[in-house]
Amino acid sequence: MSRPAFSRLPVTVDLPLLLQALAAIGEDDWHGHFNSAYYTGDWSGVALISAADALTELAPGIGEPRLREPWRRDGRWQRGLRDLPLEIVCARLLRLGPGGRIHEHRDYDLGEPDADLRLHIPLLSPPQVDFMLDGQRMPMAAGECWYLDLARPHRVDNRDTQTRIHLVLDCRPGAWLEQAIIDGGATTPSPLMGDQAIEQFKALLASDPQLCKTLQGLRDNEAFVARTLELAAEHGLVFTREELRAAMRDGRRQWTEQWSA
Known part of the structure; x- marks a missing residue:
């Protein structure tokens, strides 16, 4: 092996x-x-x-x-x-x-x-x-x-x-x-995925103003989603475009306050 x-x-x-x-x-x-x-x-x-x-x-x-x-x-x-x-x-x-x-x-x-x-x-x-x-x-x-x-x-x-x-x-x-x-x-933890990964990424944004700044000003929704997925992957957090959109719909006010300029 x-x-x-x-x-x-x-x-x-x-x-x-x-x-x-x-x-x-x-x-x-x-x-x-x-x-x-x-x-x-x-x-x-x-x-x-x-x-x-x-x-x-x-x-x-x-x-x-x-x-x-x-x-x-x-x-x-x-x-x-x-x-x-x-x-x-x-x-x-x-x-x-x-x-x-x-x-x-x-x-x-x-x-x-x-x-x-x-x-x-x-x-x-x-x-x-x-x-x-x-x-x-x-x-x-x-x-x-x-x-x-x-x-x-x-x-x-x-x-x-x-x-x-x-x-x-x-x-x-x-x-x-x-x-x-x-x-x-065989028992090593896998990277966080799905909803757990999204919550971890939100906590990451709350603790890292520079990371938030990277997303601020992206008014185009598709560009915002694409960049978010890229940044999450760089931190070992995996979620789909659909999971991200669902989370944004469920917590629109929180996400807007946290990520918008």
């Missing part, structure tokens, strides 16, 4: 213990991400494990994995992941501050034969964060463990007022991990 593009692994991490370890990280431990052209706002990290020959602790390398100070001094990181039999070659905390945006890109090295597999474990995961992979919104919640094929196009937008922090693990492929990815793929 081929590996899915994304999968919520059927595993458990000790989230309270990992959050305790996170709380012990000082502000001086955080450093700006090395791919400075890829983002706006605060995208920073703390290296827990990284290659010995890495140019910076957050950068990739091909040398032997080296345990960095936060991992060495605090055994809670290892204990929080104790039920995951992984060969970890890189472990980082990655923080995206409120209003931060990681522009669409690909991690091409992850697409190479026998490449490491990247897992994301959200530690702080506010609701108004859009992690888009290949045009689909990844509904990652705190304490879950997700495999993501990040050789595919992906981007992140933190529209929330709270910080997002993920524990990101690069692991060597192995039989247990490959099977966990396949098993998890």
Whole structure:
């Protein structure tokens, strides 16, 4: 069976213990991400494990994995992941501050034969964060463990007022991990569709004035509907033209006040 593009692994991490370890990280431990052209706002990290020959602790390398100070001094990181039999070659905390945006890109090295597999474990995961992979919104919640094929196009937008922090693990492929990815793929939540997606999009508009501005001034009804469908799809929300028109009829006053200039 081929590996899915994304999968919520059927595993458990000790989230309270990992959050305790996170709380012990000082502000001086955080450093700006090395791919400075890829983002706006605060995208920073703390290296827990990284290659010995890495140019910076957050950068990739091909040398032997080296345990960095936060991992060495605090055994809670290892204990929080104790039920995951992984060969970890890189472990980082990655923080995206409120209003931060990681522009669409690909991690091409992850697409190479026998490449490491990247897992994301959200530690702080506010609701108004859009992690888009290949045009689909990844509904990652705190304490879950997700495999993501990040050789595919992906981007992140933190529209929330709270910080997002993920524990990101690069692991060597192995039989247990490959099977966990396949098993998890069968139960991974699908993107919101229909009425649920419409309600989510309305909430998105209420929290994002810039997104509202994009729709303001579109007096032509067809252009308005078409642009709405495009914007919703960009945020991983799927509904039909007919479902959108029905929602607009049912709540015309609310939609007019919210979306009109």
